[in-house]
Amino acid sequence: MALKRWNEVRTAAVIGSGVMGAAIAAHLANAGIRCLLLDVVPNSITVEEEIKGLALTDKAVRNRLATQGIARLKKTNPSPLYMEAFADRIAAGNTEDDMPRLRGVDWIIEAVTERLDIKRVVWDAIEAHWTPGTLVSSNTSGISLTAIAEGRGQAFKESFVGTHFFNPPRYMHLVEVIPTADSAHDTVEQAREWCERRLGKGVVIAKDTPNFIGNRIGTYSLVTTLREMERAGLTIEEVDAITGPAMGRPKSATFRTLDLVGLDTFMHVVGNLTEHAPTESERQLFKLPSWYHKLVEQGHIGEKAGQGFYKKEGKGRITALRFDTMQYADRQHVQAASLEAAKRANGTGNKLKALLNTKDKYGTFAWDTTKQMLVYSASLVGVIADDIHNIDHAIRWGFNWQLGPFEMWDAIGVRESTARMQAEGVDVPAWVLEWLAAGHETFYMKLPSKGKAYAHLGGYRNVETAPQHISLRELKDAGATIASNAGASLIDLGDGVACLEFHSPNNAIGGDILSMIQRSVELVEQQYRGLVVANEGKHFCVGANIMQLLAEAQAEEWEEIDDIIKHFQQSMLRLKRLQKPVVAAPHQMTLGGGVEACLPADVILFSAETYFGLVETGVGLIPAGGGCKELLQQLSARFPHAEDDLTPHVLRIFETIAMAKVSTSGFDTERLGYRRPKDEVLIDSKRRIYEAKQIVLAMDASGFSSEHSPVIRVAGREAKAAMKLAIQGMREGGYISEHDALIANKLAHILSGGDVPSGALVSEQYVLDLEREAFLSLCGEQKTQQRMEHMLRTGKPLRN
Numbered sequence: 001m002a003l004k005r006w007n008e009v010r011t012a013a014v015i016g017s018g019v020m021g022a023a024i025a026a027h028l029a030n031a032g033i034r035c036l037l038l039d040v041v042p043n044s045i046t047v048e049e050e051i052k053g054l055a056l057t058d059k060a061v062r063n064r065l066a067t068q069g070i071a072r073l074k075k076t077n078p079s080p081l082y083m084e085a086f087a088d089r090i091a092a093g094n095t096e097d098d099m100p101r102l103r104g105v106d107w108i109i110e111a112v113t114e115r116l117d118i119k120r121v122v123w124d125a126i127e128a129h130w131t132p133g134t135l136v137s138s139n140t141s142g143i144s145l146t147a148i149a150e151g152r153g154q155a156f157k158e159s160f161v162g163t164h165f166f167n168p169p170r171y172m173h174l175v176e177v178i179p180t181a182d183s184a185h186d187t188v189e190q191a192r193e194w195c196e197r198r199l200g201k202g203v204v205i206a207k208d209t210p211n212f213i214g215n216r217i218g219t220y221s222l223v224t225t226l227r228e229m230e231r232a233g234l235t236i237e238e239v240d241a242i243t244g245p246a247m248g249r250p251k252s253a254t255f256r257t258l259d260l261v262g263l264d265t266f267m268h269v270v271g272n273l274t275e276h277a278p279t280e281s282e283r284q285l286f287k288l289p290s291w292y293h294k295l296v297e298q299g300h301i302g303e304k305a306g307q308g309f310y311k312k313e314g315k316g317r318i319t320a321l322r323f324d325t326m327q328y329a330d331r332q333h334v335q336a337a338s339l340e341a342a343k344r345a346n347g348t349g350n351k352l353k354a355l356l357n358t359k360d361k362y363g364t365f366a367w368d369t370t371k372q373m374l375v376y377s378a379s380l381v382g383v384i385a386d387d388i389h390n391i392d393h394a395i396r397w398g399f400n401w402q403l404g405p406f407e408m409w410d411a412i413g414v415r416e417s418t419a420r421m422q423a424e425g426v427d428v429p430a431w432v433l434e435w436l437a438a439g440h441e442t443f444y445m446k447l448p449s450k451g452k453a454y455a456h457l458g459g460y461r462n463v464e465t466a467p468q469h470i471s472l473r474e475l476k477d478a479g480a481t482i483a484s485n486a487g488a489s490l491i492d493l494g495d496g497v498a499c500l501e502f503h504s505p506n507n508a509i510g511g512d513i514l515s516m517i518q519r520s521v522e523l524v525e526q527q528y529r530g531l532v533v534a535n536e537g538k539h540f541c542v543g544a545n546i547m548q549l550l551a552e553a554q555a556e557e558w559e560e561i562d563d564i565i566k567h568f569q570q571s572m573l574r575l576k577r578l579q580k581p582v583v584a585a586p587h588q589m590t591l592g593g594g595v596e597a598c599l600p601a602d603v604i605l606f607s608a609e610t611y612f613g614l615v616e617t618g619v620g621l622i623p624a625g626g627g628c629k630e631l632l633q634q635l636s637a638r639f640p641h642a643e644d645d646l647t648p649h650v651l652r653i654f655e656t657i658a659m660a661k662v663s664t665s666g667f668d669t670e671r672l673g674y675r676r677p678k679d680e681v682l683i684d685s686k687r688r689i690y691e692a693k694q695i696v697l698a699m700d701a702s703g704f705s706s707e708h709s710p711v712i713r714v715a716g717r718e719a720k721a722a723m724k725l726a727i728q729g730m731r732e733g734g735y736i737s738e739h740d741a742l743i744a745n746k747l748a749h750i751l752s753g754g755d756v757p758s759g760a761l762v763s764e765q766y767v768l769d770l771e772r773e774a775f776l777s778l779c780g781e782q783k784t785q786q787r788m789e790h791m792l793r794t795g796k797p798l799r800n
C-alpha cells in the first residue's frame, strides 16, 4: 500500500476527549487536519440539559463529553490552539453513534482512560471500523502496546504503534513512537514523519517497556529526589532551588512541576512501574513515601486543587509544605555556596559541574540524585531504547531539561565522575566501564568534518541530521562565516544564500547587530542571491538593547540617542531596499526591535510558536526603528485610492501598538495585523532556516525585483481625532495611566501622519522623523526611564 506523506494527511479521529485527547485533537487541528473527537455517551442528563428539554437520545447530550472537551480548549491557558478558530476543525461525536465515521480517516489516535481493559474494549470497536491505509495509534503513557494489540488481525497490527504525546501536546516537543514486534517499518516511519513534519514534534523511537523512555527515567529521577530529600533532611524549597536552572532544568524544578502535572497523575505513572517494572528490586525503587499518598488522599493534588507541595494563600502569598508535619509554612529563602557557584558558571555543563563538585549539602544532594539517575539510565540502554541518543532526546524534549543524562555525564566528565561513583560503591553498568577502558572519554564526539557521533555498541555512530535541519553553529565551525562581530554574523548557507544571525545576549539589538545588518546588505548586494534573517537563540530577539538607551537617557545624552535611532532606522531601510530577496524567519519571542527587523523583509516565515509584537509602550516608548512606518506603508499599499478610508485600519494598528499586544502564535499574527498575504507560517521550526532559504531561492529564480513605494498615504487629522478620543475615554475610565495617555498621544500623532489632511501623501523619511521625535521626547520622561529600569531589573513591564 502506498504510504501517505505528511502533507497528504487530511483527516483524523481521536477517541477519548479528556485532558490529552482534546489537546491532541487541537494540535492536529493546528496542523490543518480535520478531526473527529469521540467520547462515551453519558448515562444521565444534567440539570441544564433537562431545563433545555433535552433527553438522553438527543445528539447534544450524547456528544456532551466531546463537545465539552472542545469548549475547554478555548478556555485553556496557554492555549492548545494556534488560533481559536481552529477549534472549528474538530467535530464532536460519541463512540456509540459515530464509530462508522472512522472508515477512511488517515489517522486514529486512542486517548482513553489509562486502563488496559478499557483500552482493549475501545480497540475492539476501532478494529471493527478500521480500513487499511489508516494509521492507528495509542497515546498510552505506559501500558504495553503489545498487550493492546494482542489477538488482532495481522494487517491491523502492522498499522499500529504507540504515539505518546507529552502534556501539553502543542508545547511539549516530545512524541515517543513505540512500535510493537508487528508494527510495519513503514508504519513507524509514517508515524515519525507525521509527528515531525506535520505536527512539528521531536520523535524518539522507544521500546515497548513500562513507561517507555521519558517517564521511566523521569519518574525514577523524581522518586529518587523525594527519597534523597527525606534522607538529607531538605525542604521542598531547597530541593526546588537545587533541581531547577542550577541543574539546567526548568524553573518549576521538582515540586512546582509535580503541582502542575498533578500529584494524582504522577502517582498513576509511578503506579505502573511499581506494578510492571521487570524486577522486584526495581519495583521497590518506585515506592512513593507515605506522606505523598497522604497528600493525594487529602485531595491536595497540586495546582488544580489550589494546593499540593505549594499552596496559594491569596494576595500573592505562597506557602510550602513541610512533609514531616504536613503543615504549610512560609517559603524559606535558599542560598548556598554551591548554588552561587552554579549561578556564576557559564552554560549548563559548567553549572552542573560547579554544583556537583561543591561539597556542601546542596552540592552533595545534587550529586547523589544525579549519579543514581545516570547509572539507572545507563542500565537501560538497549532495554528502553536502542541508543543513548534517543534517551537524551526523550529527557530533553519531554521534561525541558537542557541536557539529557548522557550529555550531563559528558559535561561533568565521564571518567572522573565514574571513578567517584565507584569510590562510593555505586555499581556502574559494565558497558560504561568497558567504554572507558577502551580509552573513550565522552559518550558523544564532535566529528572533525561536520556533525557529531554517539556511543553505540562499543563504537561511535554518526548522529543523522536531516539536511533540512540547518545548524548555523555547525556551518560556522566548518568555516562558513562571511563576516562577524560580537552581536551578529553573516553565514554562507550555500547556493548563494547568506544568513544574518543575531547572537548578542538575549539577541537584543544594539550597535553591533545594526552594523552587521548594514555590512550584510553590502555583501549580499554584491555577491549573493538573497538573505535569510534567522538565528538559533532561545528567542529570535527580545527587542532593542534598552540598557544602553537608559544609560544615555539618564546622562541626558540626547544626541547619542538621536544617533542610535538614526542608525536603527537607516539599517532597517537598507535592509528593505536591498535589491535581493530577504526572508526573515522569527521564532519564539520576537518583540519590539525584533519585529522591526522582520518587517522590512520581503517575506516573513513565522514559526508556529512565535510571540510577535511591538511592545515598546511597556517600557514607555514607541516603535522608532521603522515599526510604525512599516505598518503605515503596508496599509497605504493595500489601500492606495483616495476613496479608501484608512481610519479604521489605523485605529487597529494603534490599538495593537498602544496595548503592546503580542501574538499567541505565528498564525495569530494575522489577528494583530502583522501578517501580510505573502507571509507564511511553519510548524516544523527545525526547518525554518532551510525553508527560508528555499523561499529566497524561489524568489530569486522567478526574477525578484524589490518594489516599495517610498510615498505613504496617511489617514491624517480625522484619524488622530478618533485616536485621541479613544485615549481620553480610556483615561477617564481609569483604564490607563496619565503616562500611558501621553505615550498613546504621541503614537496617535505618528500613525495619523502628523498634522496633515486625511489622505495626504508623505515620505518614508517624514514618518521616520515623527517616530524619532516622539521617541526622543519620551526618553526624557522620568516615568519612561522608570519603566525601562523596571524592565531591566525584573523582566516585566511597569505600569506607572
Ligand code: NAD
Pocket (backbone or CB within 6 Å): 015, 016, 017, 018, 019, 020, 021, 038, 039, 040, 065, 095, 110, 111, 112, 113, 114, 115, 118, 121, 122, 139, 140, 141, 142, 164, 165, 166, 167, 265
Ligand atoms: P482523562 O481521564 O482526562 O480522559 C480520558 C477520557 O477517556 C475521558 O474523557 C473518558 O470519558 C474517556 N473514555 C473512557 N472510556 C472510554 C471509552 N470506552 N470510549 C471512549 N472514551 C472513553 O485522561 P487523559 O489524561 O486524557 O489520558 C488519556 C490517555 O493519555 C491515557 O492513556 C494516559 O495515560 C495518556 N497520557 C496522559 C498524559 C497526561 O498528562 N494526562 C500524558 C500523556 C499520555
